[in-house]
Amino acid sequence: MSWLVTGGAGYIGSHIVRAFREADIEPVVIDDLSSGFADFVPRDVPFVQGSILDTALVRRALTEYSCEGVVHLAGFKYAGVSVSRPLHTYTQNVTGTVSVLGAMREAGVHRYVFSSSASVYGTPETDPVTEDTPLHAESPYGETKLIGEWLNRDMAAGDEAWQSVNLRYFNVVGSGSDDLYDASPHNLFPIVFDMLLAGRTPRINGDDYPTPDGTCVRDYIHVADLARSHVAAAEAMMAGRRLEPAYNLGSGTGSSVREIMEAIARVTGIDFTPEIAPRRPGDPARIVARGELAARDIDWTMRNSLDDMVASAWSARKAHRG
Template identity: 70%
Template sequence: MSWLVTGGAGYIGSHVVVALKEAGMTPVVLDDLSSGHAEFVPADVPFVEGSILDAELVSRTIAEHGVTGVIHIAGFKYAGVSVQRPLHTYEQNVTGMAVLLKAALEQGVDKVVFSSSAAVYGTPPTDIVTEDTPKSPESPYGESKLIGEWLLRDLGVSDGLKHTSLRYFNVVGSGSPALYDTSPHNLFPLVFDALLAGKTPRINGTDYPTPDGTCVRDYIHVADLALAHVEAARALDAGTPLLPAYNLGSGDGVSVRQIMTAVAAATGIPFTPEEAPRRPGDPAQIVATGELAARDLDWKMRHSLDDMVRSAWEAREAAAL
Protein backbone atom coordinates (compact mmCIF):
# COMPACT_ATOMS: atom_id res chain seq x y z
CA MET A 1 0.00 0.00 0.00
CA SER A 2 1.40 3.36 -1.02
CA TRP A 3 0.36 6.92 -1.82
CA LEU A 4 1.23 8.53 -5.13
CA VAL A 5 2.33 12.14 -4.64
CA THR A 6 2.05 14.06 -7.89
CA GLY A 7 4.39 17.04 -7.86
CA GLY A 8 6.35 15.34 -5.08
CA ALA A 9 9.62 16.94 -6.21
CA GLY A 10 8.29 20.45 -5.69
CA TYR A 11 8.37 22.77 -2.69
CA ILE A 12 5.08 21.63 -1.14
CA GLY A 13 5.13 18.10 -2.53
CA SER A 14 8.58 17.29 -1.15
CA HIS A 15 7.46 18.31 2.33
CA VAL A 16 4.40 16.05 1.98
CA VAL A 17 6.68 13.16 0.99
CA VAL A 18 8.80 13.70 4.11
CA ALA A 19 5.69 13.88 6.30
CA LEU A 20 4.33 10.65 4.80
CA LYS A 21 7.60 8.85 5.55
CA GLU A 22 7.64 10.15 9.10
CA ALA A 23 4.07 8.88 9.53
CA GLY A 24 5.12 5.39 8.46
CA MET A 25 3.34 5.62 5.11
CA THR A 26 4.88 4.79 1.73
CA PRO A 27 5.14 7.63 -0.81
CA VAL A 28 5.77 7.31 -4.55
CA VAL A 29 6.61 10.48 -6.48
CA LEU A 30 5.50 11.43 -10.00
CA ASP A 31 6.87 14.77 -11.20
CA ASP A 32 7.82 16.20 -14.59
CA LEU A 33 10.39 18.55 -12.97
CA SER A 34 8.92 21.60 -14.71
CA SER A 35 9.25 23.40 -11.38
CA GLY A 36 10.40 20.60 -9.07
CA HIS A 37 13.86 19.32 -8.29
CA ALA A 38 14.91 15.67 -8.37
CA GLU A 39 17.25 16.27 -5.42
CA PHE A 40 14.21 17.15 -3.27
CA VAL A 41 13.06 13.50 -3.44
CA PRO A 42 14.62 11.27 -0.75
CA ALA A 43 16.90 8.59 -2.17
CA ASP A 44 14.76 5.78 -0.76
CA VAL A 45 11.50 7.05 -2.27
CA PRO A 46 10.52 5.73 -5.73
CA PHE A 47 10.64 8.61 -8.22
CA VAL A 48 9.05 8.52 -11.66
CA GLU A 49 9.86 11.47 -13.91
CA GLY A 50 6.92 12.28 -16.14
CA SER A 51 3.67 14.15 -16.61
CA ILE A 52 0.21 13.48 -15.23
CA LEU A 53 -0.94 14.07 -18.83
CA ASP A 54 0.73 10.77 -19.78
CA ALA A 55 -2.09 8.32 -19.07
CA GLU A 56 0.00 5.23 -19.79
CA LEU A 57 2.77 6.38 -17.46
CA VAL A 58 0.32 7.20 -14.68
CA SER A 59 -1.37 3.80 -14.99
CA ARG A 60 1.95 1.95 -15.05
CA THR A 61 3.25 3.86 -12.02
CA ILE A 62 0.12 3.08 -10.02
CA ALA A 63 0.24 -0.61 -10.94
CA GLU A 64 3.98 -1.15 -10.43
CA HIS A 65 4.07 0.51 -7.02
CA GLY A 66 0.85 -0.81 -5.55
CA VAL A 67 -0.63 2.67 -5.18
CA THR A 68 -3.83 2.77 -3.14
CA GLY A 69 -4.32 6.55 -2.87
CA VAL A 70 -3.28 9.79 -4.56
CA ILE A 71 -2.21 13.10 -3.07
CA HIS A 72 -2.52 15.40 -6.06
CA ILE A 73 -0.26 18.46 -5.81
CA ALA A 74 1.15 18.77 -9.34
CA GLY A 75 -0.08 21.69 -11.39
CA PHE A 76 0.60 25.11 -12.84
CA LYS A 77 0.42 27.31 -9.76
CA TYR A 78 1.03 30.89 -10.87
CA ALA A 79 -2.27 32.78 -10.69
CA GLY A 80 -0.99 35.96 -12.31
CA VAL A 81 0.75 34.17 -15.17
CA SER A 82 -2.32 32.01 -15.74
CA VAL A 83 -4.14 35.07 -17.04
CA GLN A 84 -1.62 35.24 -19.90
CA ARG A 85 -1.49 31.45 -20.33
CA PRO A 86 -5.04 30.16 -19.83
CA LEU A 87 -4.79 27.23 -22.24
CA HIS A 88 -1.60 25.99 -20.61
CA THR A 89 -3.17 26.38 -17.17
CA TYR A 90 -6.29 24.43 -18.09
CA GLU A 91 -4.28 21.72 -19.83
CA GLN A 92 -2.03 21.17 -16.81
CA ASN A 93 -4.62 21.60 -14.08
CA VAL A 94 -7.88 20.37 -15.60
CA THR A 95 -6.96 17.97 -18.40
CA GLY A 96 -4.07 16.66 -16.31
CA MET A 97 -6.33 15.99 -13.35
CA ALA A 98 -8.91 14.27 -15.53
CA VAL A 99 -6.23 11.99 -17.00
CA LEU A 100 -4.88 11.24 -13.53
CA LEU A 101 -8.28 10.45 -12.06
CA LYS A 102 -9.30 8.23 -14.99
CA ALA A 103 -6.08 6.22 -14.68
CA ALA A 104 -6.45 5.96 -10.90
CA LEU A 105 -10.02 4.69 -11.08
CA GLU A 106 -9.16 2.20 -13.82
CA GLN A 107 -6.45 0.82 -11.51
CA GLY A 108 -8.87 0.54 -8.60
CA VAL A 109 -7.57 3.57 -6.67
CA ASP A 110 -10.50 5.23 -4.90
CA LYS A 111 -8.90 7.76 -2.51
CA VAL A 112 -7.69 11.26 -3.48
CA VAL A 113 -6.44 14.21 -1.45
CA PHE A 114 -6.42 17.28 -3.68
CA SER A 115 -4.14 20.23 -2.98
CA SER A 116 -6.59 22.96 -3.99
CA SER A 117 -6.32 26.69 -3.32
CA ALA A 118 -8.05 29.59 -1.61
CA ALA A 119 -7.90 31.20 -5.07
CA VAL A 120 -11.30 29.55 -5.63
CA TYR A 121 -12.80 32.38 -3.51
CA GLY A 122 -11.41 35.26 -5.57
CA THR A 123 -11.90 38.48 -3.61
CA PRO A 124 -14.36 37.36 -0.91
CA PRO A 125 -17.12 39.64 0.40
CA THR A 126 -15.96 39.18 4.01
CA ASP A 127 -12.59 39.43 5.79
CA ILE A 128 -12.84 35.90 7.19
CA VAL A 129 -13.27 33.08 4.68
CA THR A 130 -15.13 29.88 5.56
CA GLU A 131 -15.73 26.80 3.45
CA ASP A 132 -19.19 28.19 2.62
CA THR A 133 -17.91 31.54 1.33
CA PRO A 134 -19.11 31.98 -2.28
CA LYS A 135 -16.65 30.76 -4.91
CA SER A 136 -15.71 33.46 -7.41
CA PRO A 137 -12.21 32.78 -8.81
CA GLU A 138 -10.58 35.66 -10.64
CA SER A 139 -7.94 33.84 -12.67
CA PRO A 140 -7.70 30.73 -14.84
CA TYR A 141 -5.62 29.25 -12.01
CA GLY A 142 -8.39 29.70 -9.45
CA GLU A 143 -10.97 28.48 -11.94
CA SER A 144 -8.93 25.37 -12.70
CA LYS A 145 -8.73 24.52 -9.01
CA LEU A 146 -12.48 24.88 -8.61
CA ILE A 147 -13.06 22.65 -11.65
CA GLY A 148 -10.73 20.10 -10.03
CA GLU A 149 -12.96 20.08 -6.96
CA TRP A 150 -16.00 19.59 -9.22
CA LEU A 151 -14.33 16.62 -10.89
CA LEU A 152 -13.82 14.99 -7.51
CA ARG A 153 -17.41 15.74 -6.47
CA ASP A 154 -18.83 14.21 -9.61
CA LEU A 155 -16.63 11.11 -9.43
CA GLY A 156 -17.68 10.69 -5.83
CA VAL A 157 -21.24 10.37 -7.10
CA SER A 158 -20.55 8.26 -10.18
CA ASP A 159 -17.70 6.02 -8.99
CA GLY A 160 -17.70 6.22 -5.20
CA LEU A 161 -14.40 8.13 -5.14
CA LYS A 162 -13.40 9.08 -1.59
CA HIS A 163 -11.85 12.52 -1.59
CA THR A 164 -11.23 15.85 0.06
CA SER A 165 -9.71 19.13 -1.10
CA LEU A 166 -7.45 21.39 0.96
CA ARG A 167 -7.66 25.15 0.33
CA TYR A 168 -4.99 27.57 1.50
CA PHE A 169 -3.49 30.96 0.69
CA ASN A 170 0.24 31.63 1.15
CA VAL A 171 2.67 28.82 1.97
CA VAL A 172 6.05 29.80 3.42
CA GLY A 173 8.95 28.50 5.50
CA SER A 174 10.89 25.28 5.28
CA GLY A 175 10.85 22.01 7.17
CA SER A 176 14.44 21.26 6.17
CA PRO A 177 17.35 23.35 4.89
CA ALA A 178 17.44 20.99 1.90
CA LEU A 179 13.88 21.91 0.84
CA TYR A 180 13.08 25.49 -0.13
CA ASP A 181 10.76 27.67 -2.19
CA THR A 182 12.21 28.37 -5.64
CA SER A 183 9.15 30.12 -7.09
CA PRO A 184 9.92 33.33 -8.98
CA HIS A 185 6.53 34.72 -7.95
CA ASN A 186 6.22 34.10 -4.20
CA LEU A 187 6.76 36.82 -1.59
CA PHE A 188 9.53 35.33 0.54
CA PRO A 189 11.89 34.42 -2.34
CA LEU A 190 11.28 37.83 -3.91
CA VAL A 191 12.07 39.68 -0.67
CA PHE A 192 15.17 37.57 0.04
CA ASP A 193 16.48 38.03 -3.50
CA ALA A 194 15.92 41.78 -3.32
CA LEU A 195 17.87 42.05 -0.06
CA LEU A 196 20.72 39.90 -1.35
CA ALA A 197 20.89 42.13 -4.44
CA GLY A 198 21.18 45.23 -2.26
CA LYS A 199 17.65 46.40 -3.09
CA THR A 200 14.90 47.51 -0.73
CA PRO A 201 11.63 45.55 -0.59
CA ARG A 202 8.44 47.50 -1.17
CA ILE A 203 5.10 47.69 0.61
CA ASN A 204 2.17 48.51 -1.65
CA GLY A 205 -0.34 50.47 0.36
CA THR A 206 0.03 51.68 3.95
CA ASP A 207 -3.39 53.27 4.49
CA TYR A 208 -5.62 50.20 4.73
CA PRO A 209 -8.12 49.87 7.63
CA THR A 210 -5.87 47.36 9.42
CA PRO A 211 -3.89 47.71 12.67
CA ASP A 212 -0.73 48.94 10.93
CA GLY A 213 -2.22 50.16 7.66
CA THR A 214 -0.85 47.36 5.49
CA CYS A 215 -2.64 44.38 3.94
CA VAL A 216 -3.31 41.35 6.15
CA ARG A 217 -3.04 37.89 4.63
CA ASP A 218 -2.93 34.24 5.68
CA TYR A 219 0.53 32.68 5.81
CA ILE A 220 1.03 29.07 6.86
CA HIS A 221 4.17 27.00 7.34
CA VAL A 222 4.77 24.40 4.65
CA ALA A 223 5.45 21.67 7.23
CA ASP A 224 2.06 22.32 8.87
CA LEU A 225 0.44 22.11 5.44
CA ALA A 226 2.20 18.82 4.75
CA LEU A 227 0.89 17.31 7.99
CA ALA A 228 -2.66 18.24 7.00
CA HIS A 229 -2.26 16.34 3.73
CA VAL A 230 -1.04 13.29 5.65
CA GLU A 231 -3.92 13.46 8.14
CA ALA A 232 -6.38 13.64 5.24
CA ALA A 233 -4.77 10.58 3.63
CA ARG A 234 -4.88 8.70 6.92
CA ALA A 235 -8.57 9.52 7.36
CA LEU A 236 -9.42 8.30 3.86
CA ASP A 237 -7.40 5.13 4.48
CA ALA A 238 -9.37 4.52 7.66
CA GLY A 239 -12.71 5.13 5.95
CA THR A 240 -13.36 8.21 8.09
CA PRO A 241 -15.89 10.53 6.43
CA LEU A 242 -14.41 13.90 5.44
CA LEU A 243 -15.91 17.08 4.10
CA PRO A 244 -15.46 17.80 0.38
CA ALA A 245 -13.12 20.69 1.23
CA TYR A 246 -11.28 22.27 4.15
CA ASN A 247 -9.68 25.67 4.61
CA LEU A 248 -6.22 25.60 6.15
CA GLY A 249 -6.04 29.06 7.65
CA SER A 250 -4.64 30.94 10.61
CA GLY A 251 -7.86 32.67 11.58
CA ASP A 252 -6.13 36.03 12.05
CA GLY A 253 -3.31 36.44 9.52
CA VAL A 254 -0.31 38.76 9.53
CA SER A 255 0.34 42.09 7.88
CA VAL A 256 2.88 42.90 5.19
CA ARG A 257 4.70 45.21 7.59
CA GLN A 258 4.92 42.45 10.20
CA ILE A 259 6.51 40.22 7.57
CA MET A 260 9.06 42.87 6.66
CA THR A 261 9.99 43.34 10.32
CA ALA A 262 10.39 39.58 10.77
CA VAL A 263 12.53 39.35 7.62
CA ALA A 264 14.89 42.07 8.84
CA ALA A 265 15.29 40.25 12.16
CA ALA A 266 15.83 36.80 10.60
CA THR A 267 18.26 37.91 7.90
CA GLY A 268 20.22 40.38 10.01
CA ILE A 269 19.86 42.83 7.12
CA PRO A 270 18.31 46.03 8.51
CA PHE A 271 16.06 47.89 6.09
CA THR A 272 13.13 50.24 5.99
CA PRO A 273 10.66 49.12 3.32
CA GLU A 274 9.82 51.51 0.53
CA GLU A 275 6.21 52.62 0.68
CA ALA A 276 4.19 52.74 -2.53
CA PRO A 277 0.51 53.44 -3.27
CA ARG A 278 -2.08 50.70 -3.09
CA ARG A 279 -2.36 48.32 -6.01
CA PRO A 280 -5.81 48.22 -7.61
CA GLY A 281 -7.88 45.27 -6.42
CA ASP A 282 -5.88 44.46 -3.28
CA PRO A 283 -8.36 43.80 -0.42
CA ALA A 284 -7.40 45.06 3.03
CA GLN A 285 -7.66 41.61 4.60
CA ILE A 286 -8.24 38.03 3.49
CA VAL A 287 -7.92 35.39 6.17
CA ALA A 288 -9.32 31.86 6.31
CA THR A 289 -10.66 30.08 9.34
CA GLY A 290 -9.29 26.60 9.96
CA GLU A 291 -11.87 25.43 12.50
CA LEU A 292 -13.25 22.50 10.53
CA ALA A 293 -9.77 21.29 9.58
CA ALA A 294 -8.75 21.54 13.24
CA ARG A 295 -11.71 19.33 14.13
CA ASP A 296 -11.15 16.68 11.43
CA LEU A 297 -7.49 16.89 10.37
CA ASP A 298 -5.65 17.98 13.54
CA TRP A 299 -4.91 21.24 11.73
CA LYS A 300 -3.08 23.86 13.78
CA MET A 301 -0.54 26.63 13.32
CA ARG A 302 2.49 24.90 14.84
CA HIS A 303 4.90 27.62 13.70
CA SER A 304 5.01 31.34 14.45
CA LEU A 305 5.74 34.04 11.88
CA ASP A 306 9.32 34.19 13.15
CA ASP A 307 9.62 30.41 12.67
CA MET A 308 8.35 30.74 9.10
CA VAL A 309 10.74 33.51 8.14
CA ARG A 310 13.76 32.05 9.94
CA SER A 311 13.35 28.58 8.43
CA ALA A 312 12.84 30.02 4.94
CA TRP A 313 15.95 32.16 5.27
CA GLU A 314 18.07 29.29 6.58
CA ALA A 315 17.01 27.15 3.60
CA ARG A 316 17.74 30.04 1.22
CA GLU A 317 21.22 30.44 2.70
CA ALA A 318 21.87 26.69 2.55
CA ALA A 319 20.87 26.66 -1.12
CA ALA A 320 23.46 29.34 -1.87
CA LEU A 321 26.34 27.32 -0.39
Protein backbone atom coordinates in the same frame (compact mmCIF):
# COMPACT_ATOMS: atom_id res chain seq x y z
CA MET B 1 1.07 0.68 1.53
CA SER B 2 1.94 3.58 -0.74
CA TRP B 3 0.49 6.84 -2.03
CA LEU B 4 1.32 8.67 -5.24
CA VAL B 5 2.27 12.33 -4.81
CA THR B 6 1.99 14.29 -8.05
CA GLY B 7 4.36 17.24 -8.04
CA GLY B 8 6.31 15.52 -5.27
CA ALA B 9 9.61 17.09 -6.35
CA GLY B 10 8.30 20.60 -5.73
CA TYR B 11 8.61 22.78 -2.67
CA ILE B 12 5.31 21.75 -1.07
CA GLY B 13 5.24 18.25 -2.54
CA SER B 14 8.67 17.33 -1.21
CA HIS B 15 7.59 18.24 2.31
CA ILE B 16 4.48 16.08 1.92
CA VAL B 17 6.65 13.19 0.70
CA ARG B 18 8.74 13.40 3.87
CA ALA B 19 5.66 13.68 6.06
CA PHE B 20 4.30 10.48 4.52
CA ARG B 21 7.56 8.69 5.25
CA GLU B 22 7.45 9.87 8.87
CA ALA B 23 3.96 8.34 9.09
CA ASP B 24 5.28 5.03 7.70
CA ILE B 25 3.36 5.43 4.46
CA GLU B 26 5.55 4.91 1.40
CA PRO B 27 5.35 7.81 -1.06
CA VAL B 28 5.80 7.52 -4.82
CA VAL B 29 6.60 10.69 -6.75
CA ILE B 30 5.64 11.73 -10.26
CA ASP B 31 6.96 15.10 -11.45
CA ASP B 32 8.04 16.60 -14.77
CA LEU B 33 10.58 18.86 -12.99
CA SER B 34 9.18 21.98 -14.66
CA SER B 35 9.43 23.70 -11.29
CA GLY B 36 10.61 20.93 -8.98
CA PHE B 37 14.03 19.47 -8.31
CA ALA B 38 15.08 15.84 -8.50
CA ASP B 39 17.32 16.44 -5.47
CA PHE B 40 14.21 17.16 -3.39
CA VAL B 41 13.16 13.50 -3.74
CA PRO B 42 14.92 11.15 -1.31
CA ARG B 43 17.04 8.59 -3.12
CA ASP B 44 15.06 5.64 -1.82
CA VAL B 45 11.65 7.06 -2.84
CA PRO B 46 10.38 5.80 -6.22
CA PHE B 47 10.50 8.70 -8.68
CA VAL B 48 8.70 8.70 -12.01
CA GLN B 49 9.84 11.62 -14.14
CA GLY B 50 7.10 12.67 -16.52
CA SER B 51 3.96 14.69 -17.02
CA ILE B 52 0.60 14.04 -15.40
CA LEU B 53 -0.83 14.75 -18.86
CA ASP B 54 0.46 11.28 -19.78
CA THR B 55 -2.44 9.26 -18.39
CA ALA B 56 -0.81 5.92 -19.21
CA LEU B 57 2.30 6.92 -17.27
CA VAL B 58 0.26 7.89 -14.21
CA ARG B 59 -1.70 4.64 -14.43
CA ARG B 60 1.50 2.59 -14.64
CA ALA B 61 2.90 4.34 -11.57
CA LEU B 62 -0.30 3.61 -9.64
CA THR B 63 -0.33 -0.06 -10.56
CA GLU B 64 3.41 -0.76 -10.43
CA TYR B 65 3.69 0.56 -6.88
CA SER B 66 0.25 -0.65 -5.71
CA CYS B 67 -0.78 2.84 -4.65
CA GLU B 68 -3.76 3.16 -2.32
CA GLY B 69 -4.33 6.83 -2.96
CA VAL B 70 -3.16 10.03 -4.62
CA VAL B 71 -2.19 13.44 -3.31
CA HIS B 72 -2.54 15.69 -6.34
CA LEU B 73 -0.38 18.83 -6.21
CA ALA B 74 1.12 18.99 -9.70
CA GLY B 75 0.04 22.05 -11.65
CA PHE B 76 0.75 25.62 -12.65
CA LYS B 77 0.22 27.65 -9.49
CA TYR B 78 0.93 31.27 -10.32
CA ALA B 79 -2.31 33.23 -10.16
CA GLY B 80 -0.88 36.46 -11.59
CA VAL B 81 0.89 34.75 -14.48
CA SER B 82 -2.21 32.70 -15.22
CA VAL B 83 -3.90 35.86 -16.50
CA SER B 84 -1.39 36.11 -19.36
CA ARG B 85 -1.10 32.32 -19.81
CA PRO B 86 -4.67 31.04 -19.45
CA LEU B 87 -4.42 28.18 -21.94
CA HIS B 88 -1.26 26.85 -20.34
CA THR B 89 -2.88 27.13 -16.91
CA TYR B 90 -6.01 25.26 -18.02
CA THR B 91 -3.99 22.56 -19.75
CA GLN B 92 -1.80 21.88 -16.74
CA ASN B 93 -4.46 22.25 -14.05
CA VAL B 94 -7.68 21.03 -15.65
CA THR B 95 -6.56 18.65 -18.39
CA GLY B 96 -3.85 17.40 -16.05
CA THR B 97 -6.36 16.73 -13.27
CA VAL B 98 -8.67 14.91 -15.67
CA SER B 99 -5.69 12.77 -16.65
CA VAL B 100 -4.87 11.91 -13.03
CA LEU B 101 -8.49 11.06 -12.24
CA GLY B 102 -8.75 8.96 -15.39
CA ALA B 103 -5.63 7.03 -14.43
CA MET B 104 -7.01 6.48 -10.94
CA ARG B 105 -10.26 5.10 -12.33
CA GLU B 106 -8.42 2.76 -14.69
CA ALA B 107 -6.16 1.57 -11.86
CA GLY B 108 -9.01 1.15 -9.37
CA VAL B 109 -7.65 3.75 -6.92
CA HIS B 110 -10.37 5.57 -4.98
CA ARG B 111 -8.64 7.78 -2.38
CA TYR B 112 -7.79 11.32 -3.41
CA VAL B 113 -6.43 14.42 -1.65
CA PHE B 114 -6.68 17.45 -3.92
CA SER B 115 -4.47 20.49 -3.39
CA SER B 116 -6.96 23.28 -3.98
CA SER B 117 -6.49 26.94 -3.13
CA ALA B 118 -8.12 29.73 -1.18
CA SER B 119 -8.12 31.57 -4.52
CA VAL B 120 -11.43 29.81 -5.20
CA TYR B 121 -13.01 32.45 -2.92
CA GLY B 122 -11.85 35.40 -5.03
CA THR B 123 -12.64 38.57 -3.07
CA PRO B 124 -14.65 36.98 -0.26
CA GLU B 125 -17.90 38.25 1.11
CA THR B 126 -17.09 37.16 4.66
CA ASP B 127 -14.14 37.72 6.99
CA PRO B 128 -12.63 35.38 7.84
CA VAL B 129 -13.71 32.92 5.18
CA THR B 130 -15.20 29.56 6.10
CA GLU B 131 -15.78 26.50 3.98
CA ASP B 132 -19.32 27.82 3.34
CA THR B 133 -18.17 31.19 1.97
CA PRO B 134 -19.41 31.57 -1.65
CA LEU B 135 -16.83 30.67 -4.28
CA HIS B 136 -15.98 33.40 -6.80
CA ALA B 137 -12.61 32.65 -8.39
CA GLU B 138 -11.18 35.75 -10.10
CA SER B 139 -8.17 34.42 -12.02
CA PRO B 140 -7.62 31.57 -14.46
CA TYR B 141 -5.62 29.85 -11.74
CA GLY B 142 -8.45 30.15 -9.23
CA GLU B 143 -10.94 28.99 -11.84
CA THR B 144 -8.88 25.87 -12.57
CA LYS B 145 -8.78 25.00 -8.88
CA LEU B 146 -12.54 25.47 -8.67
CA ILE B 147 -13.00 23.18 -11.67
CA GLY B 148 -10.72 20.69 -9.94
CA GLU B 149 -13.09 20.70 -6.98
CA TRP B 150 -16.06 20.17 -9.31
CA LEU B 151 -14.31 17.20 -10.88
CA ASN B 152 -13.72 15.76 -7.42
CA ARG B 153 -17.39 16.24 -6.53
CA ASP B 154 -18.54 14.58 -9.74
CA MET B 155 -16.21 11.62 -9.23
CA ALA B 156 -17.80 11.08 -5.82
CA ALA B 157 -21.28 11.27 -7.30
CA GLY B 158 -20.49 8.55 -9.81
CA ASP B 159 -18.44 6.21 -7.61
CA GLU B 160 -19.68 4.97 -4.23
CA ALA B 161 -16.15 3.89 -3.28
CA TRP B 162 -14.67 7.35 -3.90
CA GLN B 163 -13.04 8.99 -0.86
CA SER B 164 -11.72 12.50 -1.34
CA VAL B 165 -11.10 15.94 0.08
CA ASN B 166 -10.20 19.40 -1.21
CA LEU B 167 -7.64 21.30 0.87
CA ARG B 168 -7.73 25.08 0.43
CA TYR B 169 -4.85 27.27 1.54
CA PHE B 170 -3.13 30.57 0.84
CA ASN B 171 0.54 31.45 1.27
CA VAL B 172 2.77 28.52 2.15
CA VAL B 173 6.13 29.52 3.61
CA GLY B 174 9.01 28.23 5.71
CA SER B 175 10.98 25.02 5.42
CA GLY B 176 11.10 21.74 7.26
CA SER B 177 14.72 21.13 6.28
CA ASP B 178 17.56 23.21 4.90
CA ASP B 179 17.71 21.04 1.78
CA LEU B 180 14.13 21.96 0.82
CA TYR B 181 13.43 25.55 -0.13
CA ASP B 182 10.97 27.74 -2.00
CA ALA B 183 12.54 28.71 -5.32
CA SER B 184 9.48 30.39 -6.81
CA PRO B 185 10.14 33.74 -8.50
CA HIS B 186 6.58 34.80 -7.64
CA ASN B 187 6.32 34.13 -3.89
CA LEU B 188 6.90 36.86 -1.29
CA PHE B 189 9.54 35.20 0.89
CA PRO B 190 11.99 34.22 -1.89
CA ILE B 191 11.46 37.57 -3.61
CA VAL B 192 12.34 39.49 -0.44
CA PHE B 193 15.27 37.20 0.43
CA ASP B 194 16.77 37.51 -3.04
CA MET B 195 16.48 41.30 -2.95
CA LEU B 196 18.17 41.48 0.43
CA LEU B 197 20.98 39.16 -0.66
CA ALA B 198 21.48 41.35 -3.72
CA GLY B 199 21.66 44.49 -1.57
CA ARG B 200 18.34 45.83 -2.86
CA THR B 201 15.38 47.16 -0.90
CA PRO B 202 12.17 45.10 -0.88
CA ARG B 203 8.90 46.75 -1.83
CA ILE B 204 5.38 46.79 -0.46
CA ASN B 205 2.66 47.16 -3.07
CA GLY B 206 0.33 49.66 -1.46
CA ASP B 207 0.10 50.91 2.13
CA ASP B 208 -3.30 52.59 1.98
CA TYR B 209 -5.59 49.59 2.37
CA PRO B 210 -8.31 49.57 5.07
CA THR B 211 -6.23 47.38 7.41
CA PRO B 212 -4.56 48.24 10.74
CA ASP B 213 -1.21 49.13 9.13
CA GLY B 214 -2.45 49.89 5.63
CA THR B 215 -0.94 46.81 3.96
CA CYS B 216 -2.67 43.68 2.70
CA VAL B 217 -3.39 40.88 5.16
CA ARG B 218 -3.13 37.20 4.22
CA ASP B 219 -2.74 33.80 5.81
CA TYR B 220 0.86 32.59 5.96
CA ILE B 221 1.20 28.96 7.00
CA HIS B 222 4.25 26.78 7.55
CA VAL B 223 4.82 24.14 4.90
CA ALA B 224 5.54 21.43 7.48
CA ASP B 225 2.21 22.08 9.21
CA LEU B 226 0.49 21.89 5.84
CA ALA B 227 2.23 18.61 4.99
CA ARG B 228 1.04 16.98 8.22
CA SER B 229 -2.58 17.69 7.38
CA HIS B 230 -2.27 16.12 3.93
CA VAL B 231 -1.02 12.94 5.61
CA ALA B 232 -3.76 13.13 8.25
CA ALA B 233 -6.36 13.34 5.48
CA ALA B 234 -4.89 10.25 3.82
CA GLU B 235 -4.83 8.39 7.14
CA ALA B 236 -8.46 9.32 7.81
CA MET B 237 -9.50 7.87 4.47
CA MET B 238 -7.59 4.63 5.05
CA ALA B 239 -9.27 4.36 8.46
CA GLY B 240 -12.67 4.78 6.81
CA ARG B 241 -13.46 8.05 8.53
CA ARG B 242 -15.81 10.50 6.86
CA LEU B 243 -14.30 13.83 5.83
CA GLU B 244 -15.93 17.08 4.78
CA PRO B 245 -15.75 17.88 1.06
CA ALA B 246 -13.32 20.78 1.70
CA TYR B 247 -11.18 22.23 4.47
CA ASN B 248 -9.50 25.59 4.88
CA LEU B 249 -5.97 25.42 6.22
CA GLY B 250 -5.85 28.93 7.61
CA SER B 251 -4.62 30.89 10.59
CA GLY B 252 -7.86 32.67 11.38
CA THR B 253 -5.97 35.90 11.97
CA GLY B 254 -3.47 36.48 9.16
CA SER B 255 -0.41 38.68 8.91
CA SER B 256 0.06 41.91 7.02
CA VAL B 257 2.78 42.45 4.43
CA ARG B 258 4.37 45.03 6.72
CA GLU B 259 4.41 42.50 9.58
CA ILE B 260 6.13 40.05 7.24
CA MET B 261 8.76 42.64 6.37
CA GLU B 262 9.35 43.45 10.03
CA ALA B 263 9.71 39.75 10.87
CA ILE B 264 12.20 39.27 8.04
CA ALA B 265 14.29 42.22 9.24
CA ARG B 266 14.15 40.95 12.81
CA VAL B 267 15.09 37.35 12.00
CA THR B 268 17.73 38.01 9.34
CA GLY B 269 19.36 40.88 11.21
CA ILE B 270 19.26 42.93 7.99
CA ASP B 271 17.82 46.32 8.84
CA PHE B 272 15.76 47.77 6.02
CA THR B 273 12.79 50.01 5.43
CA PRO B 274 10.69 48.68 2.55
CA GLU B 275 9.88 50.99 -0.32
CA ILE B 276 6.22 51.70 -0.94
CA ALA B 277 5.05 50.98 -4.48
CA PRO B 278 1.59 51.49 -5.99
CA ARG B 279 -1.12 48.95 -5.36
CA ARG B 280 -1.33 45.95 -7.65
CA PRO B 281 -4.65 45.71 -9.47
CA GLY B 282 -6.97 43.12 -7.98
CA ASP B 283 -5.27 42.73 -4.58
CA PRO B 284 -8.01 42.46 -1.90
CA ALA B 285 -7.23 44.22 1.37
CA ARG B 286 -7.69 41.13 3.51
CA ILE B 287 -8.26 37.42 2.94
CA VAL B 288 -7.97 35.17 5.97
CA ALA B 289 -9.44 31.71 6.46
CA ARG B 290 -10.66 29.89 9.55
CA GLY B 291 -9.30 26.42 10.16
CA GLU B 292 -11.50 24.94 12.90
CA LEU B 293 -12.94 22.14 10.76
CA ALA B 294 -9.48 21.06 9.64
CA ALA B 295 -8.27 21.19 13.25
CA ARG B 296 -11.11 18.88 14.22
CA ASP B 297 -10.63 16.32 11.46
CA ILE B 298 -7.13 16.41 9.91
CA ASP B 299 -4.69 17.55 12.58
CA TRP B 300 -4.47 21.13 11.36
CA THR B 301 -2.76 23.56 13.72
CA MET B 302 -0.38 26.50 13.43
CA ARG B 303 2.62 24.92 15.17
CA ASN B 304 5.02 27.64 14.00
CA SER B 305 5.08 31.38 14.74
CA LEU B 306 5.72 33.95 12.04
CA ASP B 307 9.34 34.25 13.22
CA ASP B 308 9.66 30.45 13.01
CA MET B 309 8.43 30.55 9.44
CA VAL B 310 10.87 33.27 8.47
CA ALA B 311 13.80 31.66 10.30
CA SER B 312 13.34 28.26 8.66
CA ALA B 313 12.87 29.78 5.19
CA TRP B 314 15.90 32.04 5.63
CA SER B 315 18.07 29.16 6.82
CA ALA B 316 17.12 27.06 3.79
CA ARG B 317 17.66 29.97 1.41
CA LYS B 318 21.15 30.68 2.81
CA ALA B 319 22.03 27.01 2.50
CA HIS B 320 21.33 27.28 -1.24
CA ARG B 321 22.59 30.75 -1.88
CA GLY B 322 23.66 31.06 -5.47
